[in-house]
Amino acid sequence: MRDFLITAIVLGSIPYMLRNPPVGIMMWVWISVMNPHRLSWGFAYSFPFAEIIAIATILGMLFSGSKRHLPVRSVTICLFLFMLWMCVTSIFAIHPDQVYYRWVTIMKTLTMIFVTLTVLHSREHIRWLVWALVISLGFFGTKGGVFTVLHGGSFKVWGPPGSYIEDNNALALALIMVIPLMRYLQLTETHPWVKKGLGLSMLLCAFSALGSYSRGALIAVSFSSLFLWLKTERKGSFGVVLVLLIPALIAFMPSEWMQRMHTIDTYQKDRSAMGRINAWHMAWNLALDRPLVGGGYEIYDKGVFAQYAPNPLDVHAAHSIYFQALGEHGFVGLALFLSLGLFTWRNGTWIIERAKRQPEYQWAANLARMIQVSQVAFATGGAFLSLDYFDLPYYELALMLLTRVWLEKQIAGGKAPDEPVRQEASSSPVRLTVAQRMRRKRA
Numbered sequence: 001m002r003d004f005l006i007t008a009i010v011l012g013s014i015p016y017m018l019r020n021p022p023v024g025i026m027m028w029v030w031i032s033v034m035n036p037h038r039l040s041w042g043f044a045y046s047f048p049f050a051e052i053i054a055i056a057t058i059l060g061m062l063f064s065g066s067k068r069h070l071p072v073r074s075v076t077i078c079l080f081l082f083m084l085w086m087c088v089t090s091i092f093a094i095h096p097d098q099v100y101y102r103w104v105t106i107m108k109t110l111t112m113i114f115v116t117l118t119v120l121h122s123r124e125h126i127r128w129l130v131w132a133l134v135i136s137l138g139f140f141g142t143k144g145g146v147f148t149v150l151h152g153g154s155f156k157v158w159g160p161p162g163s164y165i166e167d168n169n170a171l172a173l174a175l176i177m178v179i180p181l182m183r184y185l186q187l188t189e190t191h192p193w194v195k196k197g198l199g200l201s202m203l204l205c206a207f208s209a210l211g212s213y214s215r216g217a218l219i220a221v222s223f224s225s226l227f228l229w230l231k232t233e234r235k236g237s238f239g240v241v242l243v244l245l246i247p248a249l250i251a252f253m254p255s256e257w258m259q260r261m262h263t264i265d266t267y268q269k270d271r272s273a274m275g276r277i278n279a280w281h282m283a284w285n286l287a288l289d290r291p292l293v294g295g296g297y298e299i300y301d302k303g304v305f306a307q308y309a310p311n312p313l314d315v316h317a318a319h320s321i322y323f324q325a326l327g328e329h330g331f332v333g334l335a336l337f338l339s340l341g342l343f344t345w346r347n348g349t350w351i352i353e354r355a356k357r358q359p360e361y362q363w364a365a366n367l368a369r370m371i372q373v374s375q376v377a378f379a380t381g382g383a384f385l386s387l388d389y390f391d392l393p394y395y396e397l398a399l400m401l402l403t404r405v406w407l408e409k410q411i412a413g414g415k416a417p418d419e420p421v422r423q424e425a426s427s428s429p430v431r432l433t434v435a436q437r438m439r440r441k442r443a
Contacts, residue, residue, distance in 0.1 A: 003044035006037050010049050017056040021064060021119045024057025026132045028112055033391050034136035038160040054112060061119055070118045071405045075343035075397060082336040083110050089329045093296020094304060102297040106389045113394045117401060123363075126402050127188075130181055130367070133395055137178040138201050140171060145204025148211030153253040157211040164390045172209040172217035173381040176224060177392055179205050180370035180377075183228075188363050210253055213260050220381025221246075227376045231369040276319040276384065282309035283318055283327030287334075294330035321382035328388075337388065340397060341375060347400045348372045351407055361410070364403050371396045 010027065017024035030036065031053060037044045061068060070076065086106065090099045120129060144157035159171035179202050186198040209217045225246065229239055250258075279300070285308040286295050295304060306312040318324035325337040348368035355361035355368075378393050387393075 002040040003037075003042040006040060006044050006049070007047065010052060014052070014056045017053065018060040019064065021057050021060035022125050022128065024053055024060055025112075025116050025119055026128055027053045028057060029129065029132040029391075029395065030136055032109065032112070033133060033395075034139060035160040035163040038162050050108070054108065054115075057112075057119070058115060061115065068118050068121070070114060071401060073343075073347075073401060073404075075340065075347065075401055076114070076117065078336060078339045078343055079110065079113065079394075079397070082333070082340065083107065085329060085333055085336055089293045089296045089333060092290075092293040093298070095296065095298050095301075099297040109389060109391055110394065113398055116395070116398045120398075120402055121406070123406060126367070126399060126406065129395065129399060129402075130185060133392065134178060134181050134185060134201075137165075137174055137392070138182065138205065140165070141175040141178065141205030141208045142201050144171070144175075144208030144211060145206070148207045149204075149252075153207075153211050153257055155211070156213050157208050164387065167385075168212040169214040169216055169385055170387055170390070172212035172214040173220055173377065173385055173387065174390070174392060175205040175209045176217060176220045176377045176381060177374040177396075180224070180228065180373040184367050184370040187366050206249055207252075210249060210257070213257060214381075215261060216381045216384035218261055219384070220377040223380040224373050224377035228373045231373060275314050275316040278305075278309050278311045278314045279316040279318055280320060280323045283320075283323040285309070287326045287330055290330060292330045292332055294326065294328050294333060297328055299327060318386045319384055321378075321385065321388050324386045324388045341379065341393075344397045344400050345372060345375060347404045348375075351400070351404050354411065355407060361407060364407050367403055368400060371400050 010031070013023065013027055017027060028050065031049045037047060037049055086103070090096065090103045093099045116129070120126065140159055147155070147157060156168045157171065158168050159165035159174070165171040165174045182198050182202045182205070186195050186202075189195050189198065206221070209221065225242055229242060282305055286299065286304065289308070300315060300317050302312070302315055305315045309315075318327055321337070322334065326334045329337075348371055351368040352365045355365040374396055375393075378387075
């Protein structure tokens, strides 16, 4: 039944995607982030829904008749260079015959980020994209949170099979990253039941993240909660909520969970932690030996560890977004990867500074703040996970840039958000825009 339902939704949406490409972007996010087809047990499990959606969306973009332009900024140039450099590192990979599948998958994901930046342009489109991400990940957070509460936190919560967030640790970080986006929607929604539903989903996502038994998730929660408190305007009341809520959530978890978290203090005795450190040493030594191109994809095997790891028998994945970029793509790849986060952060700061003084642009400032909170979660929790190519950070990159481009157009078409009204009266009438002249007449 699930197979036929998912197939009917995707195939039935093709005419809408051809006529209205933003619909295709939302469908792509649903399939690629949520992976609903992985919850089926028949033909839909491996059916190429993503390819069908991508083709329909690109065709709609090319032939819909609307003029569309990719915003060429520092972050888009950096993303293009990162893609190009991954092509170079794949050519010079240690195992060039094994990297093709990973390369194709990652190129598809990042290419659709460029399509997203080209197709979406309005405030409504930005909101659609936020909702698509929240629904796609919030489904697992809500379901996992209910599961955790009903079973007293005694069992781990896992993500959809065959996806970036299948692993319990990866799912936990994804949920922590999506909670700020839920908070943004809660701040901007007007319907009281929607606001309450989002609040409940945020709480259940927190339960689900803790129910994953992920130590990295606990670190990410700690740093992102602190940063969220710094970003909120009502620091007193929100601080009280955090002080009461976080200990209550932790107290709910069983003793096994507490024992797992306490291993952070004694990581030298934990095989998993030491295996990660061994993988980090491997990535560092490999990068020193191949500083420009690294080892490419698929470097986590006995042969590579025998050459570069302190313990050649303890083979692990990178378990760090930083060492993953370094080991697979060298110091150049790591620099490009870090630059993506930096440029996204700077776009957020630009938005906040220009939107915070104008009520009509407050939504943009709120969105930028919440994306920055999500970035903090990714930067801290990702230090212990191999999630360099996870979709969500790249969609947040797109959201931040789309919001900045939208705000720039609003400023260019009228009064800048940080420009006092009284300055318009002293300006030369020759230089006033039509909108400014109308405001002067009304004044």
